[in-house]
Amino acid sequence: MDKKELSEVWGSELVRSYKIILDVIKKSLTQTLNYRGRLEPNVNFAQKDSIELSQIDGGTMIMLDHPSSINYIEMEICCCTPSYYIEVSIDKYSWFRVVDHSNYDCRSIQRLWINRIYVRYIRIVETKNTSKKIKFLKVMYNTDKLHLVEIKNGLVAPKYNVALSSMDAIVINGIPNTFIRHMAKYTPSTMQDSILNDDYKHYYKYRGYLYHYLNRGCIEVQLAQPYLLSSMRMLLWDHNNDTYDYTVHVSVNHKDWDIIIDKSNKSCRSWQLLQFEQRLVVYIRITGVQTSNDDRSFNLVYLEAPAQVSLASIITKPWKSMVWLLNRK
Structure with missing residues (x-):
């Protein structure tokens, strides 16, 4: 049950003890889910045969074969200067925004570094100059250049030359x-x-x-x-x-x-x-x-x-x- 459903159940006659449901709600709001899954460094989960593109809630989504830890997404957007954001999920119900380029001009191949997170679903929503022509090139836990980037509030401070x-x-x-x-x-x-x-x-x-x-x-x-x-x-x-x-x-x-x-x-x-x-x-x-x-x-x-x-x-x-x-x- 998600947070909204728990709140609705709180007022239901089916629940005998408000204290029990309140404890459950409080725990659900504060705890970090400790999912068990794969950590495979430098394995590209975005191989052609292992993912499938689909449309959901105005965005383009891929589903990984299995829940995995990732910190790097590389994708190509076939549009002149699109803006977008990326959200990830384990259950396709609760989404967490890991990249927000809604107000910035972007082009061509996007090389996105994020803090390590455990995901199964990845969704990109274009907010300007939408093309719906998105190609995921890499989804992985990348260690090759991890020491060359610094992630600050979802944005990347690179140590390597990006003006190339x-x-x-x-x-x-x-x-x-x-x-x-x-x-x-x-x-x-x-x-x-x-x-x-x-x-x-x-x-x-x-x-x-x-x-x-x-x-x-x-x-x-x-x-x-x-x-x-x-x-x-x-x-x-x-x-x-x-x-x-x-x-x-x-x-x-x-x-x-x-x-x-x-x-x-x-x-x-x-x-x-x-x-x-x-x-x-x-x-x-x-x-x-x-x-x-x-x-x-x-x-x-x-x-x-x-x-x-x-x-x-x-x-x-x-x-x-x-x-x-x-x-x-």
């Missing part, structure tokens, strides 16, 4: 440099997503960066899902020792933006190691404010989030341009 094409991040604003744009082997998406590939060591003067002209546009990246971030790292194009002033804004819905880095008067160059107060991030907007180059463009070679180097190496005094040094009083 391989992690389904994409560039939604930014112009590929002219040389690479005319190379036949590069598709438009490959050219634009060049800053999201970790082959920055091979970039050269006319290849492997994005730009925007000052006072016209910006460079924007969308992550696959919301992540808790507190650092980033960027490489500014620096073959001519150019300097740049810039700002960085973030958003979870592409409507409300917060500024996290303001270097609009700093004359920066080359590698930028950025640290800020931890916050939820889906979109990253980088806007050039000033530059020393002749064509008035802000050029970005690489973006990384979170930073994959020690934050202890952040320079407290920003690099100053020669013009600033000569004009210093």
